[in-house]
Amino acid sequence: MRHVYDVIIIGAGPAGCAAARTLANAGFSVGLFDKAIFPRDKTCGDALIPDAHQALKKLGLIERVTNISCPAKGMRLIGFDGSNVLIRADSACVPRLKLDALLLDSAMEAGSEFLPGHEFVGISDENEENYQVAFYRSGNYVSAQTHWILLATGANVRSIQHAGLLLGAECHNFATRQYVRNERLARDIHELTFTFDHSAKGGYGWIFPGPDAIFNIGIGFFGSAHRHSNPRRSYERFITQLPLAQDLMRDGKIISPLKGAPLRTGLSGTRFARGGLLGIGECIGATFPLTGEGIGKAMETGILAAEAIMGQYHLGRTAVAQTYTRSIKALQPKFEVYRKAEFLFNWPYLTNELVRHAARNEYTRRKVEGMFNETGDPGFLLTLSGWMRILFANR
Ligand SMILES: Cc1cc2nc3c(=O)[nH]c(=O)nc-3n(C[C@H](O)[C@H](O)[C@H](O)COP(=O)(O)OP(=O)(O)OC[C@H]3O[C@@H](n4cnc5c(N)ncnc54)[C@H](O)[C@@H]3O)c2cc1C
Structure with missing residues (x-):
């Protein structure tokens, strides 16, 4: 040294x-x-979302990382009521x-x-x-x-x-994840799945297909981790209640313990x-x-x-x-909008409407894609006029 x-x-x-x-x-x-x-x-x-792809490009590492990752077709958002939409975004799992x-x-x-x-x-x-x-x-x-x-x-x-x-x-945020191998589903699932689910109250669940047919499955709680004293029990509810998680676990092989960590x-x-x-x-x-x-x-x-x-x-x-x-x-205003938009976790009706409308019309889908791709202002989620346009676009 x-x-x-x-x-x-x-x-x-x-x-x-x-x-x-x-x-x-x-x-x-x-x-x-x-x-x-x-x-x-x-x-x-x-999961690597668009900002990670941008940073890796800047570092001259995107090809190397692509070679070891499982590319995804995009992100599928599933509402509390099961409605879903696939949004386009550079995404992968490694x-x-x-x-x-x-x-x-x-x-x-x-x-x-x-x-x-x-x-x-x-x-x-x-x-x-x-x-x-x-x-x-x-x-x-x-x-x-x-x-x-x-x-x-x-x-x-x-x-x-x-x-x-x-x-x-x-530090109010906490998330847990587990690795599960499932060869059968690896042939069918090619997108990062984010699910709004009552078992992950105040947060969301995810199922991300990675290399070698290994899925990363987990739940995260935002702004309210202190109220969830038992993330393990919430995770167990999540994998037994969500149809896609049930399917994954049915003939999947658990290959890691459930692990958790805080997020700042x-x-x-x-x-x-x-x-x-x-x-x-x-x-x-x-x-x-x-x-x-x-x-x-x-x-x-x-x-x-x-x-x-x-x-x-x-x-x-x-x-x-x-x-x-x-x-x-300069990054703070965007983070602030994301923080305020966490109310969506506790408003299933609005979350379902957002997902349903994004699935049905191009305007809303573009707005949601703009959020993840950082090409649009996510502030539309916080204003009455933003929601009016979402709910009444193309009707
Ligand atoms: C369950 C869970 C799921 C997540 N899912 C995603 C996801 O899918 N996609 C995504 O983009 N983000 C995700 N995140 C967030 C992501 O993990 C973090 O944002 C990211 O790791 C931050 O990178 P970092 O380099 O700042 O810190 P870290 O990756 O945490 O690296 C910090 C390093 O510092 C070292 N260190 C700590 N203390 C000391 C010390 N005292 N002395 C010396 N070394 C020290 C540690 O050993 C570690 O190597 C998730 C987080 C959690 C908990």
Whole structure:
């Protein structure tokens, strides 16, 4: 291990690896630290939606990821009443075990040094130029010096606290998933399925077909996890009540335990930057409310932080922090609409109408597609006029 780097990145998930690849490609010396030994399996639904495709294109990795993923024809939304619609969007499913290993390889191939088994425990600011970052490793404390720090430790609240970025510890969102192999259904299901279902009260369920006939099936709760003390029981209700889940489990083989993890969504609860320390990915809440998708935005914020350092490092910490904070704030209005739109989970009538109308008319389908593809303003979900147009379009 070297002891001095231009940039230290803590956390080698999609956010950390995207930043590491970008900065190392630009000639910065990068130390990429993670407490885990890789490959490590991050609990996730494994779906790549359009923003992930965009970020992977920018990183020059889309072909490599396509080669290991199961492409989907789009996303099927199923309402509480069983009505459904297929919407077009670049989408795919790839197990995080494989995706994260690929992203890490790509960061190292660009020149980043990877240091697994290093748990971040604290930072001291030596002077205006340098930080000393402390890690716990195999029973000892070690440290390294750097000009810039990117915190990419995901939903882990303790790390955000150690870094001095935490404003509010609350994390209301929680999701669980399981892997099930089913050769028969793998021949028939070629889309990511999102279902609004009463067993996942305050959230939704999903069934995503991945490579090797392995499905990722799970449920997520948004803005209300504290009211759901037993996600396991809700998951069991989900797989015994939803017809598609029943079908999957009937002759499917369960190949993993049910695992759960919290999600930090909504770009809230943290500062985005503090001096030469920038937070990226889920640690700053860069996972979308409403959908819980965060892989794409983790990579996007990692790239934005890398670009802020590359473009402004000669102007110092304040300029970099301001540039980065501005770019994250530009994303906030969209996150806010998604957060408000979580009311749909608790309004089955409106959710069913949205799905039914999207299935019947092009206008509504385009609006919904625009939400997932980030080509349209999702604000139509929050206004009376938006709903009037949905309910009365093409009638
Ligand atoms: C059940 C579930 C399903 C989901 N489904 C989807 C989905 O289908 N699609 C999607 O886009 N998003 C999904 N998400 C969200 C997605 O998993 C996250 O948005 C994404 O992983 C965030 O990436 P990241 O790089 O910010 O953090 P992570 O991927 O969490 O990576 C953080 C890294 O930091 C390391 N770390 C943590 N603390 C320390 C420390 N103290 N010292 C050193 N290293 C540390 C960890 O070991 C880890 O490797 C889901 C989340 C859950 C819980």
